[in-house]
Amino acid sequence: MITSFILDTIVILALAIFVIAVGTRMKIPGVVGFLVTGMIAGPYGLGLVRDPQMVDALAEIGIIFLLFTIGMQFSFKTLFEMKKIVLVAGTLQVVLTILAVYAIMVIFSIPAAIALFFGLLICHSSTTITLKIFQDRAEVNTPYARSTLGISLYQDIMTVPMLIALPILAGHEADLTGAVLNLGLTLVLLLALVFAVAAWVLPRVMPRIVSVRNTEIFLLSIILVCFVITFLSSKLGLSLALGAFLAGLTLSESEYFHQAFVSIVPFRDMFTSFFFISVGMLLNLWFVLENPVLIIVLVIGVLLLKMVIAAGSTLAIGQSLRTSVLAGLALCNIGEFAFVLSVPGKEYGLFPGTSGQAFLAVTVITMALTPFIIAAGPQVADHVCRLPLGKRLRAGCNLPEPEGRDVPALSDHTVIVGYGLNGRHLAKVARIGNIPYIIIDMNPETVEQERRKGEPIFFGDATNEAILTHARIEQARLLVVAVNDPLSTRIITRIARSMNPRLWIIVRTQFLPEVNVLRDLGADEVIPEDFETSVEIFSRVLKKYLVPKGTVENVIRDIRADTYQVLREQAGSGTDLSDLRQNIPDVDITILNVSPDSPVAGKTLSQLNIRRDYGVSILAIRRQKEILANPSGETNIWPGDDVVVLGAPADITRMSLLFRPGDVH
Secondary structure, eight states, X not given: OHHHHHHHHHHHHHHHHHHHHHHHHTTOOHHHHHHHHHHHHSTTTTOOOSOHHHHHHHHHHHHHHHHHHHHHHOOHHHHHHTHIIIIIIHHHHHHHHHHHHHHHHHHTTOOHHHHHHHHHHHTOOOHHHHHHHHHHTTOTTSHHHHHHHHHHHHHHHHHHHHHHHHHHHTTOOSSHHHHHHHHHHHHHHHHHHHHHIIIIIHHHHHHHHHHTTOHHHHHHHHHHHHHHHHHHHHHTTOOXXXXXXXXXXXXXXSTTXXXXXXXXXXXXXXXXXXXXXXXXXXXXHHHHHHOHHHHHHHHHHHHHHHHHHHHHHHXXXXXXXXXXXXXXXXXXXXXXXXXHHHHHHHHTTOSOTTHHHHHHHHHHHHHHHHHHHHHHHHHHHHHHHTSOOOTTTTBTTBOOOOTTXXXXXXXXXXXXXXXXXXXXXXXXXXXXXXXXXXXXXXXXHHHHHHHHTTOOEEEOOTTSHHHHHHTTGGGOSEEEEOOSOHHHHHHHHHHHHHHOTTOEEEEEXXXXXXXXXXXXXXOSEEEEHHHHHXXXXXXXXXXXXXXXXXXXXXXXXXXXXXXXXXXOOOSSXXXXXXXXXXXXXXXXXXXXXXXXXXXXXXXXXXXXXXXXHHOOEEEEEEETTEEEESOOTTOBOOTTOEEEEEEXXXXXXXXXXXXXXXXXX
């Protein structure tokens, strides 16, 4: 018996490694690889597994760990923070999808209970696949990714009440009212037990377990909590999946949540893989080959239906049309939690005839297509934005309705795209420096809040030329792109450069390889965050070891010069004066403010001998709104002046001491 179990496990693992390795090269998600593994190894494939019940047992454990970790990640605080996306958009997407599927199937004379069950299955999308793709594409923090993951989270949570409702839906309860009351009472008892464990048992027991400082005991304790509550749930007549979710919920607010989650993830991943393999074993490949037209029609129908509903739900909470289309495309697949529902659904007889095979085929295909659909998303969104739609639908593609919020007649100003941490800091500095600026942001709540505070901000998608025109990009001096979306950053840079050839464009990016691409598209300066973070880290390390400040500054300057010079691929050999600091890394241009108590205040430039003593040239003096270009030796420096100087960074640093109060020349 044990030998047969080990042999089947060896076959499954070896086949899974091969299939996933091939799939990785083709950029197919691992979940699809596990499903294909099950299809090949199962009874409809090569029949390599002799004991499918063994795989089913491991799959049950996979469902338990999957729901356990979902429960651990769920908290009412998280739900409140994402309330608009999760509760409003999530509810709209789930309810509308269920109703649409129900209506379509009833039209084709399919029994109401079965039609409703398929609505519950199809409303789910794959959190696992979309999250992995967003991480690979560095798009987790983009507006459309946040909307996608928020709605997916809601779908995952709704699996729990759906599991509870399945016996009633299948007609296994003759007395519907009594069944609902009995179910409600059972749930109340179980929830009371869960909250008692979370409020009184764990706070007293966990500190003692942690104090032992043994990771094995900690891990076993976490698994024990999971299995005890899951077992009690089963004994009370509820599903194992519900018990596992509630077990995770007991730990979600615990101070030990993070360590517990990290400890359990390897077990979840291992057993969940067997769950997907077991589902793959159920799919009959011959059914797909015999009914290609049916499967293709169903796949196209599901993708279109879910895309339209998910995009509409996202649009309903105030997201732009572009963001909504991208979110709709990411959510148009059928997800892994549909499989969680399908297992008891099959037991309750909710898959008549070959409908179970059709469901499995459509789900696997939509999952496999997801990476390609998301990759094509920006092009699809651009085409949709160009359609002759109404002004309301084109929000984020066209100019927003003014409603008394027209952009002032700015010129020589700075346009800030993105009002995250970098955008906020830049706006603050611009206010202090009396620099005119305007902000474009895609978060409607942020726009509304900041507008009330008096910020010159408006809602819009800066990848659209009309939005940049609204920000008067043609009259602007500077554009700063501070968004997390790499693709949007490229589009904004290209469009802005074509609209204003004189514009100075500063772009933030997360990765060094993006530098060359963005500069080719027209960016004047590209700030790679990972490189600048590394500079900050090693500079602090050097300071901790008491390396002289001048040496640290020289090292930083040299590394910046070398790195950016390697990354820079200028077209042609001409040098523009505005690019002076980039082409001559040993020269810097700095503005120094004259304080009232500064030793230079009231003196002429000839009295100070700055060029002779420090090797620094004064290019201009800004005095209130007046600019004194190329000042003569007889020009006085007064308190409040901004002095523009050019020279080597080390020389400027020495000379800047003259501008500080109390320093003596």
